[in-house]
Amino acid sequence: MLNDLRFKFYAIMNTLFPILEETLELSEKHQELVRVIELMRTDGLFAKYGWVGNGRIPADRELLFRTFVAKAVFNMPTTGDLILRLKADRTLRALCGYDGIVKIPSEATFSRAFNDFARDELPQRIHAAMLGDSIKEKLFAHNSIDATAVVGREKPAKKEKEDTSKPKKKKGRPKKGEQAPPPEPKRIELQPNRSLEDNIKDLPNQCDVGTKRNSKGHTTHWIGYKLHLGVVDGDIPAAAILTSASAHDSQVAIPLMQMTKDRLDTLYDLMDAAYDAQGIHDFSRLLGHVPIIDHNKRAGETIPMDPAKKQRYNQRSSAERANSALKDNYGGRFVRVRGATKVMAHLMFGVIALTAAQIFRLIG
Secondary structure, eight states: OHHHHHHHHHHIIIIIHHHHHHHSOOOHHHHHHHHHHHHOOOTTTTGGGSOOSSSSOOOOHHHHHHHHHHHHHTTOSOHHHHHHHHHHOHHHHHHTTOOSGGGSOOHHHHHHHHHHHHHTTHHHHHHHHHHHHHTTTOEEEEEEEEEEEEEOSSOOOOOOOOOTTSOOOOOSSOOTTOOOOOOOOOHHHHGGGSOHHHHHHHSOOSOEEEEEEOTTSOEEEEEEEEEEEEEETTTEEEEEEEEETTSOGGGGHHHHHHHHHHHOEEEEEEEOGGGOOHHHHHHHHHTTOEEEEOOOOTTSOOOOOOHHHHHHHGGGHHHHHHHHHHHHHSSTTOOOOOSHHHHHHHHHHHHHHHHHHHHHHHHO
16 A cells, blocks of 8 residues: 555656646645645545535535645635635646636635534544555554644633532541542543543533643643644654643543554554553553653652663654644644634644645655
C-alpha cells in the first residue's frame, strides 16, 4: 500500500503538476491542495447529500468539502475571505471544481453545508479513511500524545448546580464500627473496559474556562476547548478528540490510544508528566505498547528516566509540532463557529490538510 502511495506521489509530481502548469499557475499552496485532494478518499460519502427529486438541486457537497479543505490549506480566517479568494484566484477556483465566478456558492450555502458536515462528523470519517488508505500497513515506532488550547468565541457554559437530593458524604474518618462507603471509580479506571465511542461520549465537551501553566511558569486562562492529538512518526496526526477547556489531559489519553490503535500500529506511547497515572501505564501495556511517560513530581521526589527511554521520549516533540502547525498554518487559530460539534469540524479540516502534507513529506 505504501508503494502505491509512493507511485501516486511521483505521478502527481511528474505527470499531474506539469499538465496543470500548462494551463494554471500553481503556487506551493496550490500544489499542496492538489496533494490533499488526491489523498482524500470520499467514495460514497457524499451520496446522501444528493438531489432527491424535489425542490432546487443542491450545490455539489463534494466540491464544497474540497473548498473547505482549501480554506484550511490557505489558512483563511473566514468563509467570506474564502469566497473573495475564489473569485480572484482562477487556479484555486479550478482546483475546487468551479468553472466560473458565477458558479461559486453563496456564504449561506457554505454555512448550510458546513452544518451538515459537522453534524455527520464527515471530516473525522474522511481523516480516518485517509490513514487507512495510505499508511495503514506501515509500522510506526512512536505515538506522541498532547493537548492544545483552542480559544472559542462563545460564552462558557454555566456550571450545573449540585444535586441536593443526594445525601452528602460525611467529612473526616468514619466512626468506630462504621464502614466507609467505597469510593466512586475514576474515569481512567472505567475507560479500559468501555468502547471508544462510550469513552468519547463520557468526556465533557461544552465551552468553559481552561487553565494551564506555560513554559515560563506563569498561569494562563482561556475560554473555549482543548484539542487532544495522537501523533505518530513523521508528525502525522492519527487521532483527534475535542473536549472542554477544563478537561484534564490525562482523561483523554486512553481514548486517544484506542483511536490510534484502530487505525495504525505503534510500539511506544509518549506522554508528558500530566499523563503519569497508573491506569494509563497499564492500558498502554495492555495494547502491547511500551509507555514512556515523564514522572510527575507529586511529592517533590524526582525519578530520573532511563537514558534509552529518555532518548525515545525526545520524539514526543512531534505532537507539539503538529499542534503548532495546525494553529499557525491550517486555520487552528481562526475558530469562528460555536459549539463543540462545529469547532471540531473546523479543526478537522485543518487536521486533514496537515495529515496529507506530512504523509507526502514522509514518502517524498
